[in-house]
Structure formats: structure tokens, C-alpha cells
Amino acid sequence: MKLxxxxxxxxxVKFIGHLDILRYFQKAFRxxxxxxxxxxxxxxxxxxxxxxxxxxxxxxxxEYMDLEVNTMDSPAVMLERLNAQMAEGIEANCYSVLRxxxxxxxxxxxxxxxxxxxxxxxxxxxxxxxxxxxxxxLACEQIPxxxxxxxxxxxxxxxxxxxTLSVKEDGSIWMxxxxxxxxxxxxxxxxxxxxxxxxxxFDPYALLITRLEMYAADADGRxxxxxxxxxxxxxxxxxxxxxxxx
Amino acid sequence: xxxxxxxxxxxLLAVEKPARYLGNEINAVYKDKESVDIRFAMCFPDVYExxxxxxxxxxxxxxxxxxxxxxxxxxxxxxxxxxxxMRERNIPLFALESQDPVKDFDFLGITLxxxxxxxxxxxxxxxxxxxxxxxxRSEEDPIxxxxxxxxxxxxxxxxxxxxxxxxxxxxxxxxxxDTYKACKKAGESRRAFLEKAxxxxxxxxxxxxxxxxxxxxxxxxxxxxxxxxxxxxxKQVVSDLSHVIYPEKPLVPFIKVTQDRVxxxxxxxxxxxxxxxxxxxxxxxxxxxxxxxLKDKAIKILTSTGHDEISLSSLSSSDYSxxxxxxxxxxxxxxxxxxNISLPSLRxxxxxxxxxxxxxxxxxxxxxxxxxxxxxRLRDVINKGLTEEVILKGAGDAFRGGWNRxxxxxxxxxxxxxxxxxxxxxxxxxxxxxEFYDIPKEDRPGNKRVEIVVSTSFFVPKxxxxxxxxxQCTEDxxxxxxxxxxxxxxxxxxxxxxxxxxxxxxxxxxxxILARGDRKLSxxxxxxxxxxxxxxxxxxxxxxxxxxxxxxxxxMDPAFYVHRERGAEEIFPWDFIDAGVTKAFLRRxxxxxxxxxxxPNCRQGCSGCGCRVYGGGVCYEA
Numbered sequence: 001m002k003l004x005x006x007x008x009x010x011x012x013v014k015f016i017g018h019l020d021i022l023r024y025f026q027k028a029f030r031x032x033x034x035x036x037x038x039x040x041x042x043x044x045x046x047x048x049x050x051x052x053x054x055x056x057x058x059x060x061x062x063e064y065m066d067l068e069v070n071t072m073d074s075p076a077v078m079l080e081r082l083n084a085q086m087a088e089g090i091e092a093n094c095y096s097v098l099r100x101x102x103x104x105x106x107x108x109x110x111x112x113x114x115x116x117x118x119x120x121x122x123x124x125x126x127x128x129x130x131x132x133x134x135x136x137x138l139a140c141e142q143i144p145x146x147x148x149x150x151x152x153x154x155x156x157x158x159x160x161x162x163x164t165l166s167v168k169e170d171g172s173i174w175m176x177x178x179x180x181x182x183x184x185x186x187x188x189x190x191x192x193x194x195x196x197x198x199x200x201x202f203d204p205y206a207l208l209i210t211r212l213e214m215y216a217a218d219a220d221g222r223x224x225x226x227x228x229x230x231x232x233x234x235x236x237x238x239x240x241x242x243x244x245x246x
Numbered sequence: 247x248x249x250x251x252x253x254x255x256x257x258l259l260a261v262e263k264p265a266r267y268l269g270n271e272i273n274a275v276y277k278d279k280e281s282v283d284i285r286f287a288m289c290f291p292d293v294y295e296x297x298x299x300x301x302x303x304x305x306x307x308x309x310x311x312x313x314x315x316x317x318x319x320x321x322x323x324x325x326x327x328x329x330x331x332m333r334e335r336n337i338p339l340f341a342l343e344s345q346d347p348v349k350d351f352d353f354l355g356i357t358l359x360x361x362x363x364x365x366x367x368x369x370x371x372x373x374x375x376x377x378x379x380x381x382x383r384s385e386e387d388p389i390x391x392x393x394x395x396x397x398x399x400x401x402x403x404x405x406x407x408x409x410x411x412x413x414x415x416x417x418x419x420x421x422x423x424d425t426y427k428a429c430k431k432a433g434e435s436r437r438a439f440l441e442k443a444x445x446x447x448x449x450x451x452x453x454x455x456x457x458x459x460x461x462x463x464x465x466x467x468x469x470x471x472x473x474x475x476x477x478x479x480x481k482q483v484v485s486d487l488s489h490v491i492y493p494e495k496p497l498v499p500f501i502k503v504t505q506d507r508v509x510x511x512x513x514x515x516x517x518x519x520x521x522x523x524x525x526x527x528x529x530x531x532x533x534x535x536x537x538x539x540l541k542d543k544a545i546k547i548l549t550s551t552g553h554d555e556i557s558l559s560s561l562s563s564s565d566y567s568x569x570x571x572x573x574x575x576x577x578x579x580x581x582x583x584x585x586n587i588s589l590p591s592l593r594x595x596x597x598x599x600x601x602x603x604x605x606x607x608x609x610x611x612x613x614x615x616x617x618x619x620x621x622x623r624l625r626d627v628i629n630k631g632l633t634e635e636v637i638l639k640g641a642g643d644a645f646r647g648g649w650n651r652x653x654x655x656x657x658x659x660x661x662x663x664x665x666x667x668x669x670x671x672x673x674x675x676x677x678x679x680x681e682f683y684d685i686p687k688e689d690r691p692g693n694k695r696v697e698i699v700v701s702t703s704f705f706v707p708k709x710x711x712x713x714x715x716x717x718q719c720t721e722d723x724x725x726x727x728x729x730x731x732x733x734x735x736x737x738x739x740x741x742x743x744x745x746x747x748x749x750x751x752x753x754x755x756x757x758x759i760l761a762r763g764d765r766k767l768s769x770x771x772x773x774x775x776x777x778x779x780x781x782x783x784x785x786x787x788x789x790x791x792x793x794x795x796x797x798x799x800x801x802m803d804p805a806f807y808v809h810r811e812r813g814a815e816e817i818f819p820w821d822f823i824d825a826g827v828t829k830a831f832l833r834r835x836x837x838x839x840x841x842x843x844x845x846p847n848c849r850q851g852c853s854g855c856g857c858r859v860y861g862g863g864v865c866y867e868a
Contacts, residue, residue, distance in 0.1 A: 010248070011248035011249070012248065012249060012251055012268045012269070012270050013268075013270065013500075015258050015259075015264035015265055015268060016265050016268075016500045016501075017265075017501075020265065020500045020501050020502070021500075023500075023502070024500055026552070026554065027272070027498060027551065027552030027553060027554070028272075028552060029552070030548075030552035030553075030554065030583075031272075031549070031550070031551070031552040038584050041607075042606065042607035042610075043586055043607070044584045045554070056259070056264070057255065057258075057259050085272070085552070087270050087271065087272055087500075088248065088249065088270055089248065089270070119255065205255070205256045205259055205260075208255070
């Protein structure tokens with residue numbers, strides 16, 4: 001049975017890197033007594049995969065991992081069992097049972113929502129200025145930026161990767177951007193480019209970034225949260241501890 | 247409400263592996279500091295990944311937190327990057343659970359696993375804002391207590407500790423805590439508590455003992471300076487390891503640590519009596535945990551941690567009486583649960599080859615032999631009861647069973663070693679290769695070649711071993727031995743199948759000095775630390791030039807501690823400790839070593855080492 005679990009990652013655990021989170025979940029599923037399907041060989045490991053690695057220092061409301069199990073209890077019980085084994089700051093908040101032919105989340109990921117706050121008053125300009133900057137930024141037909149790859153510097157146009165970008169009353173910036181293997185835009189890169197365009201110094205340490213949701217695109221190009229894409233059922237955590245804003 | 251961290255996000259984003267400083271691991275224990283009487287900060291003075299791998303801290307953590315009136319938290323050495331930031335910004339060292347400064351705690355416990363961590367002890371004290379010298383501490387400072395293997399000669403660091411506990415953690419800590427609690431309640435002074443603690447068996451309070459020296463630098467006298475405390479500190483041991491607390495919910499770190507698995511300690515001590523081995527002497531008597539106890543703990547710990555690997559821990563697993571039953575049980579349980587089993591320190595024989603073939607991928611694993619010396623003569627000197635015949639038979643069986651990789655461990659510089667003994671290492675490696683090539687080509691495993699890795703370390707004489715009187719080789723001698731071996735291997739018939747690895751000798755010299763050093767060394771340690779020495783066990787951090795300077799500045803000659811054969815009558819800095827094995831036994835063993843005489847192991851016959859007094863273990867087996 002193919003499953004997809006959405007989880008949040010907040011507080012001190014934001015400093016735990018992607019590979020360590022993978023190892024963490026391998027152990028957590030054992031503690032929660034999930035009947036996972038394992039790989040073959042002398043050192044079998046559970047078949048677990050993540051939609052997209054989350055950078056160190058970022059928080060999230062909507063991380064996704066895919067797994068396969070032989071047997072399962074009701075989604076509510078499975079969520080409860082897993083959450084009983086979580087460290088502070090990590091909480092499974094949605095449990096989807098997928099169709100047998102469902103593709104893994106990494107391959108279908110198309111976009112992600114992010115919220116960016118500025119740490120303790122380190123907003124580089126006021127809200128009005130920010131609004132103006134965003135308006136001008138979105139008005140650009142092309143936004144070339146230099147992106148470092150493993151081998152060299154690549155110039156890419158990030159404009160088509162920005163679906164929405166706005167600033168809220170509280171000064172936080174919200175965006176929906178491309179994600180996944182075809183095109184992936186990190187919020188830091190977007191903001192650096194925008195600040196740079198306006199001659200504002202960019203301090204990556206001032207940002208507190210939260211990934212809110214991840215999506216796949218359906219046949220019509222509409223974005224569907226990964227928890228619902230190719231899913232037979234998607235059970236959200238009943239006692240919702242998080243403040244999901246629109 | 248999320249826990250508040252001691253370090254800001256900016257700092258955590260700037261340092262390597264921020265997870266070292268967060269706490270929050272699975273099975274970590276959090277207590278309200280208002281609800282406890284004693285706060286105990288347990289420190290491993292090395293980086294998190296090393297410290298988290300050590301069972302001893304888990305035992306103490308579990309033991310102390312089992313009591314409602316005590317909160318035990320953990321502290322590790324900040325790595326050099328954070329160390330620098332903490333100094334620049336005056337950030338005090340903190341414990342992981344509460345993230346509160348160490349200075350707020352009642353106790354700072356420091357485990358002493360190896361000599362090369364001594365400058366890190368000073369780092370921990372310094373960053374905590376605790377005076378380095380115990381004599382300079384006030385009523386506000388935590389009581390600094392040391393434990394672990396290096397307490398079998400705590401003298402080089404005696405000035406930095408309020409007390410040491412000599413023995414196994416399970417026995418005396420509660421008494422010590424009760425005494426502290428009573429003193430605190432009665433408003434008694436630090437000094438009053440130290441004097442009371444000094445009467446608890448196993449507790450050594452260095453300030454309450456005076457040392458005087460002969461003109462040649464050796465010890466003349468070592469005596470208490472207050473009434474009513476023992477002249478000798480008796481090592482404390484658990485006599486029955488099958489009815490004692492064991493951490494059933496050990497911490498599970500987020501980041502990969504050295505021991506990223508369940509560690510099941512099957513026994514303590516060793517029956518073998520290798521004459522170079524300190525652990526084999528100071529952890530006597532050998533005591534096994536019962537099969538039922540181990541089965542129960544294995545399941546509980548695997549369940550509570552979710553680890554996918556379990557490792558048996560002991561000095562010599564093959565000597566554990568119920569090993570076949572234990573491995574059968576584990577293989578059966580772990581196969582169902584997809585858990586790996588690792589079996590270190592097994593003697594290579596038919597049984598172990600059979601077990602290993604069940605738990606490892608033969609093609610990817612290697613066999614390990616630790617002959618420690620290259621010739622039978624020298625193996626007799628060190629009382630390593632492994633013969634060439636047994637090694638070759640084991641290797642031959644293994645090759646026919648499918649293995650083609652062998653690791654061999656030796657020490658260079660043991661007492662009486664000659665060129666012939668060193669040549670014996672190359673010769674043995676060559677013979678093992680021959681054993682492989684004697685097998686018809688079509689029956690050989692793997693890629694039809696054998697890979698033999700020879701590793702040598704340099705011998706450091708340790709306190710409470712028969713070789714405690716022995717001189718340590720100089721760096722030049724070590725270099726010559728290593729070159730000679732390297733050449734001998736290169737000239738052997740099968741040199742293409744043999745690889746040779748060796749250790750650094752500067753570190754060995756310092757380890758030797760600190761292992762058998764005395765209180766006069768505290769000045770050198772402070773000099774070294776203040777000039778920038780830290781993480782000395784990490785070769786990328788070790789600064790030999792600074793250490794040389796630290797000795798010069800203190801006007802001390804390192805040769806006194808290492809290159810001198812000690813006299814039979816000499817009083818050693820560690821003689822005030824009664825570790826069970828008597829000095830007379832150790833001297834007898836040293837003389838037998840020089841006569842090339844083997845001493846039987848504890849199961850073959852009692853050699854009267856002195857450990858029967860503990861009333862348990864192998865000494866009382868039927």
C-alpha cells in the first residue's frame with residue numbers, strides 16, 4: 001500500500017538536515033511499529049522518499065514523504081501512533097492512502113507555498129516600500145539571476161517560476177513558486193534578486209522561511225496539494241495544532 | 247511552547263552541524279528545575295558525535311534521572327567553530343536539555359575516556375565560567391566530579407577536580423547525591439561537603455591529600471591532610487550485573503554519531519589478562535550478564551529507539567558463556583525485524599565464522615585478528631594467548647568460507663621487542679596471504695585476490711598493568727620500528743596483497759606522559775590550553791609545537807614520565823587507588839613477562855590478582 005504523509009517541522013528541529021530527518025523517520029516508523037516494506041539484501045532499509053529536501057534553518061507546515069506498507073490500521077490510529085513517537089517540533093498532520101499507480105511525490109512536485117518573516121525587526125524596508133518593490137519586480141518580463149550549480153554559474157530567468165508574490169499586513173512575504181526537478185526556485189534566491197534590484201543589502205540570516213504546502217499539477221495544469229494528488233483518501237490530523245492561514 | 251535555545255538562530259546557522267547543540271533527541275529527559283533538588287550536568291569533553299556514542303554516560307543519565315529529585319542533563323565540548331564564537335560573545339557553556347548555563351548546576355560530571363581530552367576539560371570549565379583550579383572555586387560553583395577509565399590515574403588533572411569517583415557508576419552515585427542533598431539543606435559549606443564525600447567509598451577528593459616528592463622527582467609520600475578519610479581509595483564495582491539498572495530508553499541522536507546503534511553490554515571485565523591492557527586489569531573481575539537479562543534489554547531498547555542495528559559490547563565477546571544462545575536469539579529476532587547485528591571482538595574460529603556468515607555480507611566484510619605482536623615469543627611476553635597456528639587455521643577456514651579481507655592489529659614498542667619480533671608481523675601477514683593462495687584458484691572467494699591490512703599502534707604503558715614499570719619508546723625508536731616493518735612488508739613475497747597503516751607518534755608520546763603523569767603536570771596542561779591546544783585527539787587540531795612549548799614554560803622534562811624504566815619500589819601517582827589487582831600481582835606478572843612465561847586466564851585457573859574480594863563474577867564460577 002502506498003502512503004503519503006505530510007508533516008510539520010518547526011522550532012529547534014529546523015536545524016536538522018534532510019538526511020538526518022530521513023534517518024529520524026526510519027527510526028520513528030520502527031518505534032511506531034509501522035509494517036513498512038523493506039528493500040532486499042543484507043542491509044535492508046525501508047522504502048521512504050521525500051518530495052523535496054528542506055534547507056537547514058527553514059521551517060515547514062507541509063513536508064511530504066512517501067512510503068509503502070504491507071498492512072495498516074485506520075489513518076487516525078496510524079497518525080496517532082506516529083505522532084506519539086515524534087520529537088518536539090515535528091508532527092504528522094495528514095495521512096493519504098494513494099492509488100497503486102501513484103507516482104512518487106518527488107517526481108510530481110510542481111510548486112510550493114512559502115511564507116517569509118524577518119527575524120526580530122530585521123525587515124530591510126517598510127511595508128509600503130516592500131509592496132512597491134514587489135509590484136515592480138512582478139512587472140518585469142524577465143528576471144535573470146545567477147544560480148550556482150555544482151560545476152559553474154548558470155544564468156536563469158526566474159520570472160516564469162514566480163506564480164504569486166505579496167506582502168501581508170504583518171510584513172511577512174508570501175509566495176507561490178515553482179518547485180521540483182524541472183524548475184525549482186528557492187525563496188532566498190527570489191528575495192535576494194528583488195533586494196538586489198532595489199539596492200538593498202540582503203542578509204540571509206534575517207529571514208525565517210516557512211514552507212506551507214507543496215503541489216502537483218493535474219492534467220489541466222491546476223495545482224493540487226500533494227496530499228490529495230492521486231490519493232484514495234487524505235485524513236488530516238483531527239486535533240489541529242497549527243494555524244493554517246489561507 | 248517550544249524550548250528556547252541558548253544560541254541564536256544566526257549562530258546556529260553559522261556553525262557546522264548545529265544539531266550538536268540543540269538537545270531535543272528522542273528519549274531525552276526534561277524536568278522542571280524547580281521540582282528537583284539536584285541538577286547534574288554530565289559532560290563528555292569531546293564533540294557531540296563522539297560523546298553521544300558512549301554507553302557510560304547513558305547509564306549515569308538514566309540512573310540519575312530515575313530519581314525524581316535529580317535532573318541530569320548533558321554537555322559536550324563545543325567544536326572549534328562555536329568555541330570561537332562563544333569566547334568572542336561571552337556566551338556561557340550550556341547543558342543541552344534546559345539550555346541553561348552549566349554554572350547554574352549543582353554538579354558538573356566529566357567522563358574521562360582518554361588522556362587526549364584533557365585540554366577539553368579545561369575548555370569546558372573555562373567556557374562555563376568555573377575556575378580551572380578546584381582550590382579557587384567558590385560556594386557558587388558546581389562541584390566538578392570526574393569518572394571513567396582515566397581515573398585510574400587522575401593525578402595530572404587532580405588540581406582541576408573537586409572529586410573523582412573511582413569505580414562503576416551504578417554503585418555509589420545515589421549515596422553521593424544523598425550526602426549532597428543533606429549538606430545543601432543544612433546550609434553546609436563546599437568544604438564541609440567535600441570532607442563528607444571523601445568518606446564515601448570510591449570518592450577521591452584530591453585537595454584532601456598532600457603529595458611530597460624526592461629530589462629525583464618521584465613520589466616520597468602521598469597522605470591525607472585531614473582526619474578520618476581513607477589513605478587508599480577502593481574501586482567500587484557492581485557484583486551482579488544481571489540485577490542492575492540498564493538504560494532501556496537510551497537517547498537517539500538526530501545526526502549520525504560514531505555508535506549509531508543499540509549497544510548491548512554483555513559483560514564487564516575480561517578473563518584474559520593481556521599484560522598491556524588496562525581495561526582487562528581495572529575492570530576485573532569479569533562479570534557476565536545473564537542471557538535472560540540481555541534478551542529482555544535487547545528487545546526493550548530496540549523498541550524504544552527504533553535503531554536498525556544492535557552491537558554486542560565487551561572486551562572479548564567470544565568468552566561470554568552463553569554466546570551461541572544469545573546470537574541465535576538475536577539472529578532470529580532481528581531477521582524478522584530487519585535489524586542488523588554487529589559482533590565486534592570475536593575470536594576467529596568455526597563458531598564465529600558461522601555466526602558472522604549469518605549476520606554479514608561476507609563479500610563486503612573483513613575478518614579481524616588482533617595478535618598484537620608478530621612473534622610467538624613476544625605474544626608470550628604480553629600474555630596474548632593467540633598462536634600462529636590458530637590464526638592461520640582461522641584465516642584458512644574464513645577464506646574457504648568466502649572471505650577475502652583480513653585486518654591485523656599490532657602494537658610496536660612493547661617491552662623486550664626486537665627486530666625479529668617486528669619482522670614476525672610481516673612474516674605473519676605473508677603467511678596469511680600464502681594460506682589464501684594455497685587454495686586452488688577456482689575455489690578462491692571474491693576477486694581471486696586477498697586483501698590484508700596491517701595496522702600498528704605504538705605501545706603506551708598504562709597504570710594498573712604489569713607494564714606500568716616499563717619505559718616507553720622514544721619517538722626516534724618508534725620511527726625506526728615503523729620503517730623496519732614497512733620495509734619488511736615491502737620485501738615479503740606477497741607484498742602486493744598487504745597494506746600497512748600506522749599511527750602518529752607525537753600523540754603517543756603525549757598520551758604516555760599523561761597516562762603515567764603526576765600532579766606536577768597540571769601547570770603544563772594549563773599552559774598548553776592557554777596557548778590554544780584543544781581537541782588534541784583530532785590530528786587536524788593537535789599542535790605538537792605548542793605542547794613542547796608548554797613543557798618548556800613549566801620547566802618540565804617529558805622524558806621523566808615516559809622514557810624511564812621505573813624501579814620496583816617506586817611509589818606511583820596512582821598507588822593510592824585500590825583497583826582490586828594488587829601491585830604485587832602486577833609486579834609478578836611483569837617479571838613473568840620478562841621471563842616469557844604465559845599466565846593462564848581466569849577460567850583456566852586463578853592467578854590471585856586480588857579481585858576475589860569483590861565477591862562476584864568469574865572468581866566464583868562453579
